[in-house]
Amino acid sequence: MSAPLLRMAGIGKAFSGVTVLDDVDFELRAGETHALLGGNGAGKSTLMKILQGVYTLDRGTVEIDGEPVELGSPQASRRHGIAMIFQEFSLVPTLTVAQNIYLSREAKTRGGLLDDRELERRAGRLLGELGVDIDPRVEIGRLSTASMQLVEIAKALSQDARILIMDEPTASLAHSEVDALFQIIDRLKQRGITIVYITHRLEEVIAVADRVTVLRDGGVVGTQKTSDLDMQGLIELIVGRSVERAMEHSERPVDRTGVPLLELRGVSTASGLHDVDIQLHAGEILGLAGLMGSGRSELARAVFGIDAVQRGEILLRGNPVRIR
Ligand code: ADP
Ligand code: MG
Secondary structure, three states, X not given: OOOOOEEEEEEEEEEOOXXXXXXXXXXXXXXXXXXXXXXXXXXXXXHHHHHOOOOOOOEEEEEEOOEEOOOOOHHHHHHOOEEEEOOHHHOOOOOEXXXXXXXXXXXXXXXXXXXXXXXXHHHHHHHHHOOOOOOOOOEHHHOOHHHHHHHHHHHHXXXXXXXXXXXXOOOOOOXXXXXXXXXXXXXXHHOOOEEEEEOOOHHHHHHHOOEEEEEEOOEEEEEEEHHHOOHHHHHHHHHOOOHHHHHHXXXXXXXXXXXXXXXXXXXXXXXOOOOEEEEEOOOOOOOOOOOOOOOHHHHHHHHHOOOOEEEEEEEEOOEEEOOO
């Protein structure tokens, strides 16, 4: 087999003497979408900041196409085709989409700046190739977070990025926007772009990732093909103990004999809840599980009074309440 696109080997990193990454191996194959998983503090962002040139490594090596490289700065990483997709943060709100995409390049153009018309033409073509319907002449500040993220992706591509790092890209997106992002990821894959995808949402892993690497306490616990994964095994890799033991651990005595603290009876909303019944007793932790779009957020919105309850009722300590 040919060398992987990227190989990070034996990576070590400590902050003020505290080891955060210990002997981490991480590989990317050209054109794959690779999910990087692990609990909070596992070291995902630190590993990616090393790849991005924001942090220098204490130990270990990085190879691209089988050649050792030094990634001491973000500029060096960018030269090697590595780009981080930030949310809105690296875009200038008062400039247009086209100006933002070509911001860093404008200055470099010999023989003066490119004119706006030319920038807009190029940006339009790039966005079109991605299947993104955003007007290049519009000011960034007028776009949604999701659209800004797509502009970030276009910007990275305009700088010839081959490896895109997406750290929790769906954290502030609505369902429909997540679907749009997944379609873009498909297009990126068709162009041979390699993606590192960090998320806490395992259903997204199943939807987009070819392989996963799981970090725990600064070490790699495994790399696997997504098609070989079962959800239970994946959760066990992440939390480091069997799912049954994890459940035992979290079980608390709850008195379910009295009137529920909160009860939903046949609650339906315009946002898509149909006839939902729930009972929640004092001190109880109720998990809402389901795929994207199954109504988890909608349920919370209804209880919180953001979405109007059209049918059914909500009771607090047995008393019907109207939460507006
Ligand atoms: P993850 O992204 O997986 O949640 P991080 O890479 O952000 O994990 O953090 C891993 C560990 O490194 C955490 O314990 C965190 O507190 C620590 N850490 C991260 N960045 C720094 C820093 N700049 N200085 C000191 N400690 C840090
Ligand atoms: Mg992180």
